[in-house]
Amino acid sequence: MSPLGIVRTALPNMDRETRDQYVLIIQAKDMVGQMGGLSGSTSVTVTLTDVNDNPPRFSRKSYQYSVLESVPVPSVVAKLKAADADIDSNAEMDYYIIDGDAPGVFNITTDEETQEGVIFLQRPLDYETKSSFSLKIEATNRNIDPQFLTFGPFSDTVAVKVIVEDVNEPPVFSPLISRMVVSEAARVGTVIGTVSARDPDSSSNAIRYSIDRNTDLERFFNVDALTGVISTAKVLDRELNSVHNITIFATENQDPSQVGRGIALITVIDINDNAPVFAIEYETLLCEDAAPGQVIQTISAVDKDEPLSGHRFYFSLAFSAANNNNFTLRDNKDNTASVLTKRAGFRRQEQSLYLLPVLIVDSGSPALSSTNTLSVRVCDCGVNNVPRVCGAMAFSIPAGLSTGVLLAILGCIITLLVLMLLIMAMRRRRKTPLFIKDERDVRENIVRYDDEGGGEEDTEAFDMVTLRNLNIIRDSKVQDVSPETASVYPYSASAASRTSYKTLPDNIVFQDFIWDRLKVTDVDPSAPPYDSLQTYAFEGNGSVAESLSTLESPSSDSEQSYDYLNNWGPRFKKLADLYGNLEGSSIFS
Template structure:
């Protein structure tokens, strides 16, 4: 067995906090270290473990911190730490307040990760009440080794001074919620109560009061800006709103941005201002065979007012129906009443509906009442009293004619009426022609001639207006070509006889003038120049026609001097008529 090398401490007191690790070089030799022996070496690291042999120690005996008086509760006021040379669990410690002039205002706890003492606020601060606080804080090790108690106490203390700094605070109400009561009969301007606020700062600024209109949208109340007196601004109605929860603002005059808030809880007290009415809209049915004294309806009432003004209720028939022979009413003394029949033998044919006025009175002071009408319908009931048909007697169909047959007949009648309307509408949609085709159609009255005109700009080639008013142009003495008396029909036998006694040119001229007069005086003539075609039997024609188609001699020439004499404008017309031989003229 090889011998072992044992490493031992050489110093009586080793301190980890001074040096926590040592490096050793160990050499081993054989032959008991004699000459010629062999040796080997190795390194050994010796680490010292920690023991709790050091108490916590504050670096200072006095710490000072400043905080605002507006600091919220539970906020951190300060952090401090006691130093401990030990490590791990040997360095864990607890902090506590062991003395001071602020009991319950502050508290201290330990941060488990950093082993710091955290001082936090437990109550609100008020600079005007106390400017500073003094706290005595102790830090103590949690794990103490009894063998090291001779080193001294394993704890330390320090003093923490907290300075409170002044903040310009908003006004504070003497009571956060002010409860008030007012009658709903209160007149406008009635004083309800008073709210009070003060400036907590030493400056003691004046206060102005106002109402948050978001909590009083209909502006039922007013508050005096200087005194804080609350009064009514409108009539109140408990049945609409029985409690008003309004917010009151208190603003400093010196700094309007600082606003305090208070609540005014206003309860509206009830008065008897609502009459009782039926609880529901009753539908009362009465069988024709109802017996006298039979209960046909039980009624109750409601009142918007609160008791005792609203209850109990008293029921009776209105004065106008107190002595009727059909119904009576019994007050059940439990805010209900029963309606009973007084006779039998009700018939729908005689009267199908009865209106019964019921008087309801409440117990307020003064009492209020209302008259409510109960409608009673007479019904045809079966043997068990179940209504089968109520109200007025319906119209009965003739015997043997069912409802389906009646509906079929009505449907046929409606269909016939619709067909008749459609036929009338189709007839009205047919358009009547503007002119009769046999007399007014101008599409066939077209004259073709071989005269080559000068185009659209040649207004002298063909002037229909000049031809239509030929007599006016040629004879300046004639002012009106419209005949004052009905003209003679040029197609009549008398007209043709008179024309034959005149020369040919005169006959044709007279014929044209007569046709012009007839056309100008015709109210149904088109409102534009048109071609008029005439068939006339003049002198010298074997067939009695103006046309050259049946003339005995095609070489005979007709004279149109009466057109030429009118001037050069009608020269072309004269030549044209000479070519056409009087077959057509313009009017």
């Protein structure tokens, strides 16, 4: 068996904190180290492990920190760290405030990652109250090895001074919420209370007060800018707003940016300024067969006021209805009343609606009252006194007819009415004369001359005096033409069929003919019920030869002469022939 090489410490007290590692060169020889023997070497690294043999130590005996008095809670005030030569868990430590003049103002904890002591704020600071604090901080090892207790205490202490720096602070109200009460009957300008604020800074600047109008939109209140006295600016109404929560501003005169805020909570005390009224709008139905003494309605009342002792209402009939023979009222003594009948035999045909005035009085001081009208409608009731028909003008609906059927019947009635109106409108429109019967010569508007004429003879040919003669007496009897006639006055008709028209001027003849044809059309049952164009072939009495195609016939009934045709020559004759050819066309048929 080969012998072992043992490595032992040569020094009695090795210190890891001084040197934590050693490298050794180890040589081994055979033949007990004699000449000619063989040898081998190797390196050995010796690492010293840590033990908790070093206490924490602060690098300084005291520390000083500054902090603004306006820092919020919980803000970090300072950080400090004690040094420990050990590592890992042997270097873990806890911090404590073991003494000082600020109990409860500060606290300290350990940052586990950095092993620092973190001092933080637990209460707000006030420079004007206390401007500095003295603390005694202790750092202690968390894991202590009992065998090293002889080395001394494993903790250290340090003095910490915290200086509070002054900050220009806004005014502070005292108290923050001011509670006030005022009667809703208070007059404008009544003093309600006073708010108070002070400048917490040592300078103690003057303060001006104002109201945040966003919390008092209707400007019910005013505040004195110097004294903080709050008074009413308008008449108050508790029923509209019973509590006013307004914000008061306190502003430093020298620094307007410093504004403090306080609250004024104003409660409006109630007075009896509202009369009681019906709780709801009652609909009272009375059966025709109701018996005397029957309760037909139970009524109650409401009041916008809220007396401390609660409401108490008194009901009675108004004086004008106290002696009526139809109804009576009973106060139930519980803020309700019952309406009862005094007789039987109600008939809705005789009277369908009764108006009953009811007087309601409250218990306020002074008491207020109001008269409310209860409408009682008489109804025809069925089984179990269920009203079926109410009111004198009501009518019953036959059983079995649904709403859809009723709507269909109503739609039919409306449709018939519309059709009747349309028929009447068409008849009225059809009977409107197509021509206005006037004494004016209608041909006067259509006579047109498009040539130079033939001189003096041409002027005589168209005698305007004859065309404008409106005083010739018509024949009292004009032969009518029925629609059934095979030929309605064709141009080839005999002279005898037009004898009655020849003795009258053309304008009178044509007017009479048109009016006669309109009369026939109006009474014709086969005529369409709308406006239509009626055409008739009637040439009048202008042709002696009884045909417009013959212009050379002598005239025995007219004083006009047609000798001017010879002066016009072939051109006018060609026009006359063309006119004669149109006699049988559709224009004149």
